[in-house]
Amino acid sequence: MDADVIIIGSGAGGGTLARALAPSGLSILILERGDYLPRELANWDAETVFNTHRYHTDEQWLDGAGKSFTPVTGYHVGGNTKFYGAAILRRRLADFSVRRHVDGETPSWPIGYDDLAPYYAQAEDWYFAHGQAGTDPTEPPRAAYPYPPLVHEPRIQGIYTALRAQGLHPFALPLALHRDDTHPARSPCIRCNTCDGFPCRLHAKGDAEVCGVAPALAHANVRLLTGTRVTRLIAGPEQRVVALEADGPDGARRFQARVFVLAAGAVNSAALLLRSRDAAHPSGLANASGQVGRNYMCHLNSACIAIDPRRDNPTVFQKTLAINDFYAHSGDADFPYPLGHIQNLGKVTPEILRAQRPYFPRALCRWAARHSVDWWLTTEDLPDPENRVTLAADQSIQQHYRPNNEAAHRRLCTRWKTVLHRLGFPLVFFQRMDIRAVAHQAGTLRFGADPMQSVFDPDCRSHELDNLYVADASFMPSISAVNPSLTIMANALRVADILHRRLAGAA
Numbered sequence: 001m002d003a004d005v006i007i008i009g010s011g012a013g014g015g016t017l018a019r020a021l022a023p024s025g026l027s028i029l030i031l032e033r034g035d036y037l038p039r040e041l042a043n044w045d046a047e048t049v050f051n052t053h054r055y056h057t058d059e060q061w062l063d064g065a066g067k068s069f070t071p072v073t074g075y076h077v078g079g080n081t082k083f084y085g086a087a088i089l090r091r092r093l094a095d096f097s098v099r100r101h102v103d104g105e106t107p108s109w110p111i112g113y114d115d116l117a118p119y120y121a122q123a124e125d126w127y128f129a130h131g132q133a134g135t136d137p138t139e140p141p142r143a144a145y146p147y148p149p150l151v152h153e154p155r156i157q158g159i160y161t162a163l164r165a166q167g168l169h170p171f172a173l174p175l176a177l178h179r180d181d182t183h184p185a186r187s188p189c190i191r192c193n194t195c196d197g198f199p200c201r202l203h204a205k206g207d208a209e210v211c212g213v214a215p216a217l218a219h220a221n222v223r224l225l226t227g228t229r230v231t232r233l234i235a236g237p238e239q240r241v242v243a244l245e246a247d248g249p250d251g252a253r254r255f256q257a258r259v260f261v262l263a264a265g266a267v268n269s270a271a272l273l274l275r276s277r278d279a280a281h282p283s284g285l286a287n288a289s290g291q292v293g294r295n296y297m298c299h300l301n302s303a304c305i306a307i308d309p310r311r312d313n314p315t316v317f318q319k320t321l322a323i324n325d326f327y328a329h330s331g332d333a334d335f336p337y338p339l340g341h342i343q344n345l346g347k348v349t350p351e352i353l354r355a356q357r358p359y360f361p362r363a364l365c366r367w368a369a370r371h372s373v374d375w376w377l378t379t380e381d382l383p384d385p386e387n388r389v390t391l392a393a394d395q396s397i398q399q400h401y402r403p404n405n406e407a408a409h410r411r412l413c414t415r416w417k418t419v420l421h422r423l424g425f426p427l428v429f430f431q432r433m434d435i436r437a438v439a440h441q442a443g444t445l446r447f448g449a450d451p452m453q454s455v456f457d458p459d460c461r462s463h464e465l466d467n468l469y470v471a472d473a474s475f476m477p478s479i480s481a482v483n484p485s486l487t488i489m490a491n492a493l494r495v496a497d498i499l500h501r502r503l504a505g506a507a
């Protein structure tokens with residue numbers, strides 16, 4: 001036996017799970033295909049991050065039509081939280097029940113908000129959550145945040161006030177940053193403009209390496225093997241996983257454990273089960289229901305640049321404000337459906353614009369960035385069994401995705417444009433994200449009570465394989481319209497408790 005528990009992947013789910021299990025004394029082995037992301041000057045270079053993609057994979061995936069694309073995702077210790085914008089929001093109460101949308105209904109979850117609430121609180125504590133309870137009208141019941149909200153810089157504070165004057169309810173975006181605004185000189189986070197989408201060179205972002213893996217490795221019973229890509233799980237005759245195969249620095253080898261936990265991210269965890277097919281499981285492991293890989297979701301996302309040519313925006317750390325006034329309901333009698341969530345983007349700089357649009361003249365990038373305030377708009381996409389991960393003939397990943405709920409997203413953009421016009425921004429531009437934007441991937445191995453409609457049970461244990469669990473974004477039956485990470489972390493903590501109860505006393 002190589003370990004009591006093997007965790008495949010060290011991101012939001014895997015890293016948090018490892019830290020939670022560490023004090024149990026159980027032997028924990030984390031297998032991570034990537035390496036530590038190097039701390040170097042280039043971490044903060046927009047050209048390196050967004051154009052030459054030094055930290056992203058160069059893997060090719062196929063879309064539904066068989067056309068290849070490079071997903072914007074990375075393989076490192078800490079997973080995609082190395083790049084995340086650190087916006088950590090709890091799902092809303094209604095996100096756990098059936099919700100009507102313009103294009104259909106989202107399913108209810110087998111657990112409710114109350115089941116996750118204590119784990120949300122624990123995750124917020126570990127990940128340095130800053131925020132202010134009681135200011136977001138859609139917020140579920142909660143106690144105070146562990147840390148106060150980040151202070152808005154003057155331009156954003158002005159927008160906050162002007163939004164309030166429009167009758168809206170802007171609030172401080174909850175953020176996972178190691179920051180103390182009252183003692184800036186002693187604060188690890190320096191509120192720079194290379195946070196959202198960039199790795200943090202200072203390790204001041206609450207990512208899964210800093211807040212999950214590193215504290216876990218402080219315990220002697222936890223080990224991490226980097227550069228070790230799990231290629232296959234092997235099932236035995238008794239409805240159990242008996243081993244896995246991985247390619248590591250010393251070549252291919254097998255690992256055995258009492259329990260195996262998938263935490264490779266929604267796309268890779270599903271692909272791994274599909275690649276693990278054998279004679280007894282011809283359509284992949286844990287896939288008698290045919291549900292593995294289905295119901296992929298990733299949000300409808302748009303970046304928005306609002307320009308007021310008469311005013312400069314000198315803000316450095318811009319990602320401090322959010323709006324949920326259109327989250328549950330559009331407010332329009334002819335469209336009684338949810339629209340989504342809006343938050344600031346990290347401040348767009350000339351370098352970021354130029355890296356993402358190399359054909360834009362430099363002067364235009366400088367001008368636009370000088371006057372812009374930047375936003376990120378998210379609408380829930382609904383689970384659709386035909387939106388799915390499959391394997392191509394050469395075993396590479398094929399991602400079939402046709403967006404739905406688009407009328408809601410268009411309305412969210414139109415509504416926000418009207419608000420921005422009233423705020424004095426005559427020029428408002430939107431950019432919809434395409435299939436390469438897999439940042440918020442979720443839902444390919446959903447949990448549920450019905451073994452024919454889900455892959456994992458409400459405890460996140462496989463309906464078919466007694467010792468196989470999931471702890472990444474793939475367990476979600478619906479994605480909601482808020483960012484996914486905090487829910488992944490909270491659920492990983494819940495899974496840790498379940499595993500602890502199961503394995504307790506054996507360490």
Ligand SMILES: Cc1cc2nc3c(=O)[nH]c(=O)nc-3n(C[C@H](O)[C@H](O)[C@H](O)COP(=O)(O)OP(=O)(O)OC[C@H]3O[C@@H](n4cnc5c(N)ncnc54)[C@H](O)[C@@H]3O)c2cc1C
Nearest residue numbers: 009011013033075079080085086087230264472473483485
């Ligand atoms: C630019 C960007 C900005 C984002 N901003 C936000 C934000 O502000 N707020 C938010 O909530 N979310 C944000 N996200 C999304 C967030 O990062 C993800 O939702 C989250 O990291 C997913 O957690 P996970 O555990 O499912 O997967 P990941 O964190 O991706 O971890 C999966 C891990 O598994 C490893 N792995 C994959 N395959 C294998 C294999 N076969 N063998 C071994 N290891 C494997 C990977 O290398 C990786 O370390 C952002 C993402 C990006 C890219």
